[in-house]
Structure formats: C-alpha cells, structure tokens
Amino acid sequence: MQIITPQDVxxxxxxxxxxxxxxVPTSRWYMICADASNAQxxxxxxxxxxxxxxKSLAYVAPSLASCQEHFxxxxxxxxxxxxxxxxxxxxxxxxxxxxxxxxxxxxxxPALTTVAPxxxxxxxxxxxxxxAATTANISGDAGPADLGPAVTIEEVHDFxxxxxxxxxxxxxxxxxxxxNHMTIVDCFTPExxxxxxxxxxxxxxxxxxxxxIQRA
Numbered sequence: 403m404q405i406i407t408p409q410d411v412x413x414x415x416x417x418x419x420x421x422x423x424x425x426v427p428t429s430r431w432y433m434i435c436a437d438a439s440n441a442q443x444x445x446x447x448x449x450x451x452x453x454x455x456x457k458s459l460a461y462v463a464p465s466l467a468s469c470q471e472h473f474x475x476x477x478x479x480x481x482x483x484x485x486x487x488x489x490x491x492x493x494x495x496x497x498x499x500x501x502x503x504x505x506x507x508x509x510x511x512p513a514l515t516t517v518a519p520x521x522x523x524x525x526x527x528x529x530x531x532x533x534a535a536t537t538a539n540i541s542g543d544a545g546p547a548d549l550g551p552a553v554t555i556e557e558v559h560d561f562x563x564x565x566x567x568x569x570x571x572x573x574x575x576x577x578x579x580x581x582n583h584m585t586i587v588d589c590f591t592p593e594x595x596x597x598x599x600x601x602x603x604x605x606x607x608x609x610x611x612x613x614x615i616q617r618a
Contacts, residue, residue, distance in 0.1 A: 405555075405572045408521045414571045415528035423447065423567060425538055425558055426521045427575025430490065430582055430601065431551040432558050433522060434569065435462075436508075438534035444508035447534075450565035453541040458510030459534040460492055460584075462526040463517050473515060474498055478611055479589035485610040487517035490580075490601035494588045508534050512590045521573055540564055553578040588618045 406413050414424040418435060421443050425434050434451075436443035438461055448455060463469040466483050473495040475483065482493060494512040497503040503511040518526065518535075526533045537551035538561045552558045555574055562568070583600035587607060594611065595618035596604060608615045 403568065403570060403572065405574050408524075408573055408575055411521055411524045411573060412528050414525055414573055415530075417569075417571045418525070418529045418533060419531050420570075422570035424525070424571040424573070425569050426525055426535075426573040427578050428518065428520055428522050429578060430580045430584070431553045431578045432538040432561075432575075433535040434538050434567065435522070435525065435533050435535045437529075438506050438509050438532040440531070441507065444534055446567065447536060448508075450567035451536065451539070451541045452565075453536070457541070458514055459508050459536045461506065461509040461513045461515045462522060462533040462535050463515055464523075464527040466517055469495070469515060469517060472498055472502055473513065476589055476592050476594070478592070478594040482587060482589070482594065482607065482610055483517070486602055486606075488519040488523050489517075490582075490584045491607075492516040492584045492586045493594075494586065494590050494597065496590055506532065506534075512588075514586065516584060521575055550581065553581050587615070 417424050418437050421440050423436050425432050479493055492514050495515045496512045539551040552561050585600035585602035586597040588595045588597050596615045597618045
C-alpha cells in the first residue's frame with residue numbers, strides 16, 4: 403500500500419487502470435474508488451463495505467461534456483449540472499446506450515453521476531477508465547459508536563481493518579472538513595426530484611431550477 407500526496411494523483415490513476423482500489427480525499431470525506439467498468443474490482447468494494455448490491459456506487463465523470471456523451475440529460479439536469487458541477491451534487495441519469503449500462507452495472511441504471519472537484523475530480527480526469535466511488539465506511543452501521551465515513555487517514559485505516567480491503571494507493575489529503583453527503587437529485591424523468599439533501603442545499607437546487615423542487 404502506497405500513501406501519496408494529492409500532487410501525485412497520476413499514480414492513483416494508474417492503479418485504477420490496473421484494476422486496483424484507491425482511496426482519495428474530498429471536502430466531505432474519504433472515498434474508495436475503482437474502475438467503474440471492472441466488475442471484479444467494484445464487487446470487492448461491495449463485499450468489503452457490506453454494501454447491498456442494489457445500492458449503486460457513484461459514477462465520477464471527468465467533465466460535463468463527458469457526461470453528456472454517455473448519459474441523457476433533461477433540460478433540468480443540464481441546468482443543475484451547469485450550475486453545480488464540479489461540486490457536491492449527484493444526478494441520477496439514464497444511460498444513452500444499453501451497452502454502456504451493461505458494462506457499468508456497479509453504478510446502476512439510471513446511474514448516480516457527478517463531476518467532482520478536488521482530488522476525486524483530478525483522478526477522474528487523469529484515469530483512462532471510468533471511475534466509481536463510494537464513502538470509506540461499512541454500510542448500514544449507524545450504531546451509537548458509528549462515526550460515519552472516514553474523515554482522517556487514521557479513520558481510513560480503521561475502515562480498511564474492518565473491511566479487509568487492500569487499496570494499492572491512498573491519497574493523504576489531511577482532514578476532510580465537511581463530513582456531509584452529496585445532494586442527490588433524480589433526473590431520470592423530465593421534472594427533477596430531490597432524493598437526498600446534502601451540501602448543496604434544497605433551496606439552492608430550487609433556485610437553480612426556478613421552481614420548488616419536490617421530494618422523490
């Protein structure tokens with residue numbers, strides 16, 4: 403296992419391309435990542451996190467243009483993506499082709515899609531394969547002692563000990579300050595609906611759409 407700085411994110415990209423797992427920081431918390439088209443690598447994340455198979459990983463697109471190439475974006479999806487990407491918003495989007503959907507089952511169909519800032523976004527831009535990501539924690543823990551996803555390198559190592567996962571690269575980004583989720587909006591239908599609130603406030607989403615967004 404290699405611990406690197408954010409300036410060496412290209413090493414994490416090479417590891418992803420080789421079918422390895424990597425862990426990177428965001429402003430929210432640390433994320434464990436894999437090649438979204440590598441079923442074996444993604445399956446190891448599901449197993450390590452004890453994550454239900456129906457709870458998809460996030461697809462981290464390198465840019466809005468790349469997202470438009472692979473996904474159908476409604477007018478409201480375009481508006482939200484233009485306003486908040488790169489950022490802490492994820493959109494549920496339908497694939498343009500059934501072949502793409504079949505190659506990326508770990509991120510689902512519709513796919514939970516984002517364009518990320520910071521190290522995660524740099525990883526998606528640098529890697530020559532699509533990046534899937536999820537929080538570095540055991541799914542569904544939420545007991546009284548559960549701290550939630552890792553926000554420090556020490557908590558990353560606690561997660562790895564609990565999960566049995568062995569990433570080849572960890573990018574040390576220090577402390578992740580926000581400790582909150584991405585906001586999720588369902589754009590599978592023409593009228594977008596709020597799935598989960600997070601760092602992008604519901605009022606901000608409504609303002610971008612020019613209407614009060616309803617919950618899914």
